[in-house]
Structure formats: structure tokens, C-alpha cells
Amino acid sequence: MDKILRVNMSTGKTTTEPVPAPYAALGGRGLTSQVLLDEVPPDCEPLGPFNKLILAPGLLSGTSAPSSGRMSAGAKSPLTGGIKESNAGGIASQKIANLGYKAIIIEGKPAAGEQYLLKLTPGGVELLPAGDLAGKGGYETVALLKQRYGEKVGVVFVGPAGEMLMAGAGIGNNDPEGHAGRYAGRGGLGAVMGSKGLKAIVIDAPRTFDVPVKDKERFKTAAKKFADILHAHPVTGQALPAYGTNVLMNIINEAGTLPTRNFRRGRFDQANDVGGEKLAEACTARGGKATHACHPGCVMRCSNIFILPDGRSLGSLEYETAWGFGPNLEIADLDVIGELNYVCNDAGLDTIEAGCTLGVLMEAGVIPFGDGKAAVEALKEVGKGTPLGRIIGAGATFAGKVYGVTRIPSVKGQGIPAYDPRSCRGNGVTYATTPMGADHTAGYAVTANILKVGGDVCPITDEGQIELSRNLQIATAAVDATGLCLFVAFAVLDNPEGLPMIIEMLNAMYGLSLTADDVMALGRHILHTEKEFNTGAGFAKADDRLPEFFYNEELEPHQTRFALRDELDQVINF
Amino acid sequence: MPVEVRVFCGLESCIPGARSGEPMWVDIKAGESGRALLARLNIPEEKAFSFLVNGVRRDLTVGLADGDRVAVFPAVGGG
Numbered sequence: 001m002d003k004i005l006r007v008n009m010s011t012g013k014t015t016t017e018p019v020p021a022p023y024a025a026l027g028g029r030g031l032t033s034q035v036l037l038d039e040v041p042p043d044c045e046p047l048g049p050f051n052k053l054i055l056a057p058g059l060l061s062g063t064s065a066p067s068s069g070r071m072s073a074g075a076k077s078p079l080t081g082g083i084k085e086s087n088a089g090g091i092a093s094q095k096i097a098n099l100g101y102k103a104i105i106i107e108g109k110p111a112a113g114e115q116y117l118l119k120l121t122p123g124g125v126e127l128l129p130a131g132d133l134a135g136k137g138g139y140e141t142v143a144l145l146k147q148r149y150g151e152k153v154g155v156v157f158v159g160p161a162g163e164m165l166m167a168g169a170g171i172g173n174n175d176p177e178g179h180a181g182r183y184a185g186r187g188g189l190g191a192v193m194g195s196k197g198l199k200a201i202v203i204d205a206p207r208t209f210d211v212p213v214k215d216k217e218r219f220k221t222a223a224k225k226f227a228d229i230l231h232a233h234p235v236t237g238q239a240l241p242a243y244g245t246n247v248l249m250n251i252i253n254e255a256g257t258l259p260t261r262n263f264r265r266g267r268f269d270q271a272n273d274v275g276g277e278k279l280a281e282a283c284t285a286r287g288g289k290a291t292h293a294c295h296p297g298c299v300m301r302c303s304n305i306f307i308l309p310d311g312r313s314l315g316s317l318e319y320e321t322a323w324g325f326g327p328n329l330e331i332a333d334l335d336v337i338g339e340l341n342y343v344c345n346d347a348g349l350d351t352i353e354a355g356c357t358l359g360v361l362m363e364a365g366v367i368p369f370g371d372g373k374a375a376v377e378a379l380k381e382v383g384k385g386t387p388l389g390r391i392i393g394a395g396a397t398f399a400g401k402v403y404g405v406t407r408i409p410s411v412k413g414q415g416i417p418a419y420d421p422r423s424c425r426g427n428g429v430t431y432a433t434t435p436m437g438a439d440h441t442a443g444y445a446v447t448a449n450i451l452k453v454g455g456d457v458c459p460i461t462d463e464g465q466i467e468l469s470r471n472l473q474i475a476t477a478a479v480d481a482t483g484l485c486l487f488v489a490f491a492v493l494d495n496p497e498g499l500p501m502i503i504e505m506l507n508a509m510y511g512l513s514l515t516a517d518d519v520m521a522l523g524r525h526i527l528h529t530e531k532e533f534n535t536g537a538g539f540a541k542a543d544d545r546l547p548e549f550f551y552n553e554e555l556e557p558h559q560t561r562f563a564l565r566d567e568l569d570q571v572i573n574f
Numbered sequence: 575m576p577v578e579v580r581v582f583c584g585l586e587s588c589i590p591g592a593r594s595g596e597p598m599w600v601d602i603k604a605g606e607s608g609r610a611l612l613a614r615l616n617i618p619e620e621k622a623f624s625f626l627v628n629g630v631r632r633d634l635t636v637g638l639a640d641g642d643r644v645a646v647f648p649a650v651g652g653g
């Protein structure tokens with residue numbers, strides 16, 4: 001990974017540059033956020049020519065490090081108006097890394113209506129006209145491009161939602177079987193890619209695990225030990241492979257913090273009907289897969305393959321999606337949830353934002369709670385670009401304003417995910433304070449709050465939440481730079497050997513002598529970078545708060561309200 | 575004295591006829607501990623990683639009351 005590819009969509013010129021020295025030790029989110037601060041004016045129009053879209057594999061991506069094939073996508077977000085990194089599994093990251101690219105920077109803007117395809121092969125780079133792909137859904141786009149360029153290619157794409165510049169659009173890429181379902185979903189980055197006139201990136205790379213490492217033997221030993229650590233932990237070694245992420249549905253419900261009926265209650269009576277155990281059964285019964293790796297070399301295999309009743313293969317159905325279209329809408333049918341997920345993948349829409357938005361529309365009475373059929377019909381409008389479709393595609397905050405809803409679950413304009421902040425307060429702190437807008441992964445306090453992993457902090461009191469969220473946000477920023485799947489954290493938080501082994505892999509690969517302190521310093525540096533960008537974009541303390549109703553309305557069953565305000569200013573205080 | 579018990583993610587295999595996540599009413603002695611309830615249900619303690627009573631995580635010494643909602647999980651995680 002010794003070069004950076006720059007694609008100027010105004011001129012159609014592509015250039016390959018050496019990696020500047022200050023970027024050498026950055027990857028993934030560390031690199032996308034740094035390039036944004038260095039090259040993008042924070043006050044720019046997110047869909048204009050001065051914003052840039054950066055794709056960056058993590059530092060360990062494309063090697064044999066287990067579960068390291070995550071890719072970061074970064075840009076100024078049209079949804080939040082601030083900096084954004086969104087992280088995806090799928091097969092693109094390892095391929096980009098194996099072609100030697102540390103990052104791809106997409107900049108400028110072509111004439112209105114032009115659509116392009118970027119093709120990367122070991123032989124070089126081509127920017128090709130792609131008008132024939134305009135308006136095509138995610139599944140068809142991937143299938144066509146695989147047909148055209150080979151079964152094994154990676155395809156990074158936007159659907160119609162991205163082409164139509166909807167602020168809830170994500171950037172998709174394919175899993176090893178070709179499902180168009182692994183998304184850098186959050187923050188509307190699909191609209192940024194759409195604004196650049198870039199429909200897809202095809203990556204044809206013959207290798208997956210062969211990015212050069214300096215000390216091969218040392219690296220191999222560390223990677224093997226790290227895999228053993230992941231296998232040995234009950235969450236990463238057993239629960240995730242057996243039931244996938246949706247194993248959370250029941251425990252979050254039992255803990256009374258499963259947002260139900262647009263965050264009215266903390267429990268859904270039929271949660272078990274849409275939980276991980278039922279999902280695993282359904283995957284197997286229809287000839288899908290209950291466990292699956294979203295990219296080669298993942299040992300935790302939390303992904304699955306869900307087949308819809310009519311035989312269409314969705315790809316993976318994840319917890320956040322099952323919640324957003326399930327309890328959040330009072331829908332208790334996995335097939336309806338699967339259909340809503342399919343519509344999103346095809347239109348190219350973030351499922352979390354779409355779930356929050358449908359919840360807001362139900363709150364407004366536009367469609368009734370629990371009405372799966374109406375939800376599917378409404379969501380299908382997105383791909384057609386009708387007025388209702390555009391409202392849904394614009395996200396929960398916008399939809400709420402259009403319909404006069406005051407209970408909008410969002411922070412900095414981004415919809416809140418699947419843990420109510422009132423009874424999982426560490427996550428509430430993260431939603432409020434991460435530079436990303438409401439994002440559960442940015443400081444996943446569910447670990448110590450609910451799951452008894454990496455500590456034990458009572459979820460319904462305020463004590464310890466600020467510190468918990470701060471430490472997790474720092475560690476997460478660092479993990480997001482490595483290309484490791486964040487789920488390694490379950491094992492790493494509990495096993496003192498975990499972090500040293502990640503550092504050992506990094507040192508063996510890059511010939512460095514990093515320490516744990518250096519890694520934490522990297523995490524802090526990334527957060528500073530992102531905060532600085534957001535300050536330039538006009539964010540202030542008032543943006544680091546939750547919506548009013550979380551402070552005013554009690555959540556059953558624990559009768560909790562969120563109470564932290566000024567304390568939140570102490571989270572990123574270093 | 576009845577308590578409402580749910581077991582999840584494979585723990586149901588310890589109890590004949592039980593299904594993951596479906597409520598079961600179990601008759602126990604007043605004030606019986608979580609530990610005693612697990613023994614009654616043949617769930618090995620080391621498998622009961624999270625023990626929730628009325629939505630709050632408790633250790634196994636907790637005394638149970640009439641009508642308590644109990645949930646038992648092995649170690650789980652996701653995101």
C-alpha cells in the first residue's frame with residue numbers, strides 16, 4: 001500500500017501519487033479523516049466540487065491478519081454537515097489494498113448527468129462512461145459488473161438513492177457471493193459518491209492476502225495468536241458465529257432498552273420473533289447460511305445469508321436492520337424486515353436511517369405502526385424518486401420536519417441506532433458526543449453497560465458513563481484505522497493479550513515499534529482531527545446533546561430519562 | 575411462588591421442552607436465590623453469563639420475588 005490514487009471527476013484525470021510521509025502510519029478512518037481535514041474546506045457544500053470522497057483500507061487490510069478486511073469511506077456528510085467515516089465489510093478493501101492503494105481520493109465534479117465507472121486492475125486505472133448503469137439497483141449493478149469484468153471482482157457502488165443525492169444514501173460493496181449488501185451506510189456518503197457522478201468502482205485484483213509485510217514470520221505468528229484469541233472468547237468464538245449480530249435483539253429487549261414504536265418504550269413483546277435465534281433458524285431452513293464471513297479471512301463470521309420467501313437472496317440481515325424495521329416499527333415478521341432490507345440494499349439506502357425515518361413517518365401517522373405492507377410500499381418510492389421517496393431518502397430529521405414531528409431520534413441530523421440512550425446511557429453519551437452524529441459503533445458502551453464485556457457499568461445510572469464512552473471512542477478510532485472489524489473488541493477488551501497482539505501485527509508489518517500508548521495516542525489524534533473539522537463546519541456544544549424528548553419522557557420499563565448535559569462537554573476533553 | 579423465566583441462545587437445551595426466548599412460569603420458594611433457580615432448571619452456572627431480574631443484571635445470590643421476570647443468557651455480543 002505505497003500509493004494513493006487521485007481521481008479528478010471535473011477533468012477525468014487519474015493520478016497515482018506516492019504516500020506522503022505523514023500519512024505512512026495512517027490507514028482506514030485515521031487516513032480518511034486526516035485527508036479531509038487537510039484537503040477539504042469544512043464549510044464546503046457536501047455535494048459540491050470541493051468535498052472529496054476518500055476510500056481507505058485499514059492498516060492491516062489485505063494481509064492474513066484475521067478479520068482485517070474493513071474499509072473506511074470518508075467525506076463531509078450531507079446528512080450531518082460534519083465529518084464522516086463509515087465503515088464496511090465486504091471484499092473491496094482487501095482488493096484495493098492488494099493493488100497497492102492506501103487510499104482512493106475522488107474529487108471535483110463532472111458536468112450534470114454524467115455517470116462514470118472507475119476500473120482498477122493490476123495493469124492500471126481507467127475511468128469509463130457508465131451511462132448504461134444509471135438508475136440501476138444495487139443487486140443488478142453488481143451482477144452486471146461481475147458478468148462484464150469477471151466473477152471475482154469487487155464492486156463498490158451507489159444505488160438510485162445515491163444517484164439522486166439523497167442524504168440517507170450509503171455506499172455498497174459486494175460480499176464473496178456477490179450480494180450487494182455490505183454497506184458503508186451511514187451519513188449519506190452514497191450521495192457524495194453520486195454527486196461525483198461515480199456509479200461504481202470495479203476492482204479486479206488477483207490477490208487477497210498478499211500486501212507486503214516487513215517481517216513475515218513475526219507477522220504470521222502474531223496473526224495466528226490473534227486468531228486464537230478471537231476463537232477462544234465466547235462472544236467472538238461462539239455467539240457471533242452461531243447467531244450473528246442479531247443475537248442482541250433479546251438481551252437488549254430483556255435489558256429494557258430496545259427502542260420500540262419510535263423510541264416510546266424499551267421493550268417489544270414480540271422481540272423474540274425477530275431475534276437472532278429465529279433468524280438463524282430461518283436462514284438454515286431456506287437454504288441460506290446462519291454463519292458467513294463478509295470477507296475472506298474473517299474468523300468471527302457474524303454475517304449470514306437470508307433467503308426471502310420468493311427465493312431472492314438478500315445477503316446478510318443484521319441486528320441494527322432487524323431492529324430498525326422490526327421493534328422500531330412494531331413489525332414482528334422477519335420476512336417483512338428482510339424485504340425492507342432488500343429494498344434498501346437495492347435503492348442504496350442506509351438501513352438504520354431508513355428505519356428511523358419510517359418510525360418518524362409512523363409517528364406522524366403517514367403510515368400506521370406495525371403495517372409492514374405499507375412500510376414496504378413507502379420504501380419502494382425511494383428508488384422511484386417520487387416526492388415521498390425523496391422525503392424518506394433524506395433521512396429521519398428531514399422527514400420529521402416535513403411532517404411536524406418533534407420526537408425525532410437523531411443527533412447532528414443522523415438517526416439513533418438500536419439502543420435507547422435512556423437505559424443504555426453510555427451509548428447515549430456516545431451518540432451525543434461522537435463527531436459522527438448518532439453512531440453506536442463510535443463508542444460501543446453496550447459492552448460494559450449490558451453485555452458484561454470489558455467492564456461492568458450500570459446502564460441506568462450516570463455514574464461512569466462519560467469515562468466509559470471516552471475510552472471506547474479513543475480505542476474505536478484506533479481500531480477503525482487498522483481495518484480490523486470492530487467486533488474484535490469483544491475479545492480484546494477482555495483479554496490482556498489482545499491489544500499487544502494487534503500492535504505486534506502492526507509492528508511486524510511496518511517495521512515499527514509502536515506501544516499501547518502510541519495506539520491510544522493515535523485514537524486521540526483521530527478524534528481531535530474530526531473535532532477540528534466539525535468546529536470549522538460550525539458545530540458547537542449545543543450539537544453535542546440528545547433530542548429533548550429523551551430528557552423529558554420516561555422510558556419503560558425502568559422509568560428512565562436521560563439527564564447528562566454539561567457533563568457531555570467533558571467527553572472529548574483531552 | 576411463580577417467576578417468569580426466559581432462557582436464550584442454546585440454554586434451552588438444558589430444560590426439556592423449553593424453547594429459546596419463550597416465557598416459562600417456574601414455581602419456586604419465596605426468596606429463592608438465582609443460583610437455586612438455575613439448579614432447579616439444570617443450567618450450569620458457568621453457562622449463565624448474564625442473569626437479569628426485571629431487566630437489571632444481578633449476581634446469582636439475588637433473592638427472587640413473586641412474579642419476577644428472569645432472563646438467562648450465555649455470553650453474547652454484536653453491534
Ligand code: SF4
Pocket residue numbers: 067089090292293294295298299300301302303485486487
Ligand atoms: S465479524 Fe462480521 S462484520 Fe466483522 S468482518 Fe466478520 S463477518 Fe464481517
